[in-house]
Amino acid sequence: MSSVHVREQGVWFEDASCLNTEGIPYSPYSDSQLKKIEKAGRLCYKSEHLATKESFASFIQKRIEDGHESIIEHSFLTFRYITNRAISHELVRHRLASFSQESQRYVRYSEGNERKKFQVIRPFKYFSWSAETQNEWLSTMEACFRTYSNLLNAGVQPQVARDVLPNATKTEIIISANLREWRHILALRMSKKAAPQMAQLMTATYSILYKYYPSVFYDFDNQYLSLKDVSMEL
Numbered sequence: 059m060s061s062v063h064v065r066e067q068g069v070w071f072e073d074a075s076c077l078n079t080e081g082i083p084y085s086p087y088s089d090s091q092l093k094k095i096e097k098a099g100r101l102c103y104k105s106e107h108l109a110t111k112e113s114f115a116s117f118i119q120k121r122i123e124d125g126h127e128s129i130i131e132h133s134f135l136t137f138r139y140i141t142n143r144a145i146s147h148e149l150v151r152h153r154l155a156s157f158s159q160e161s162q163r164y165v166r167y168s169e170g171n172e173r174k175k176f177q178v179i180r181p182f183k184y185f186s187w188s189a190e191t192q193n194e195w196l197s198t199m200e201a202c203f204r205t206y207s208n209l210l211n212a213g214v215q216p217q218v219a220r221d222v223l224p225n226a227t228k229t230e231i232i233i234s235a236n237l238r239e240w241r242h243i244l245a246l247r248m249s250k251k252a253a254p255q256m257a258q259l260m261t262a263t264y265s266i267l268y269k270y271y272p273s274v275f276y277d278f279d280n281q282y283l284s285l286k287d288v289s290m291e292l
Contacts, residue, residue, distance in 0.1 A: 062199045063177040069262045072136040088270040091133040099129040115273040130237040138232045142179035144225035155235035163217035176203045177228035182254040
C-alpha cells in the first residue's frame with residue numbers, strides 16, 4: 059500500500075456569513091454587496107437619487123465598461139483552495155490580496171496522523187499517461203516522502219526536511235481579495251497561457267463568482283472559457 063495519498067484540487071467559497079446550507083453564497087448577500095458598490099459609485103456622480111431596487115446590476119456593468127473599476131474594490135470575497143505547492147507559488151504573486159497557507163515549517167507530515175497525512179495533487183491529464191509513466195511518477199512521490207520521513211526520524215526539523223518534498227505536495231490556501239482584484243486574477247489565470255491546473259481552479263472560481271455577481275464578471279465567458287480540456291468537477 060502506498061504511503062502517498064493522491065487527490066484532486068478543489069475550491070470552496072469561505073465567507074461563512076453569506077453561505078446557505080449548501081455552502082454557496084445566497085442572493086440577498088451578493089445583492090447587498092452590489093448595492094454597496096452602486097452606492098459608492100453613485101456618490102462620484104451625485105446620482106444617488108437615481109438608484110432603484112434593481113438598478114445596481116446595470117449601473118455596475120456600465121461603470122466597468124467605462125473603465126471605472128475602482129468602485130468594485132469596496133467588496134471582498136474569500137476562497138479556500140486545495141492545490142499543489144507549484145500552483146500556490148503562482149497564486150501568492152497577486153499582491154492586492156491576503157493569504158493564509160498551510161505551513162510546511164510547522165506541519166509535520168506523518169502516515170499515522172489523518173489530518174497531517176502526506177498528500178499530493180494528481181497531475182493534469184494523469185489518466186492519459188501510460189501505466190509505466192504513472193508508476194514512475196508515484197514512485198518518485200513515495201521516494202520523496204520516504205526521504206522526508208527518514209530525515210524527521212533522524213531528528214531533522216520539519217522546516218529543513220521539507221526541502222526534499224516535491225512541488226506536487228498538496229497545500230491549502232485561503233485567499234481574500236476585492237472584486238476588482240478577482241477580475242485581475244481571473245484575467246491572468248484563466249487565459250490560454252495559464253498553467254492547466256491553475257486554469258482548472260480559476261474556471262471553477264469563475265463559475266461561483268459569475269453565478270452570484272454576474273454584473274461584475276459578465277465579460278469573461280467569451281474571452282477565457284474555451285477551456286473544456288481543463289474543466290474540473292468539484
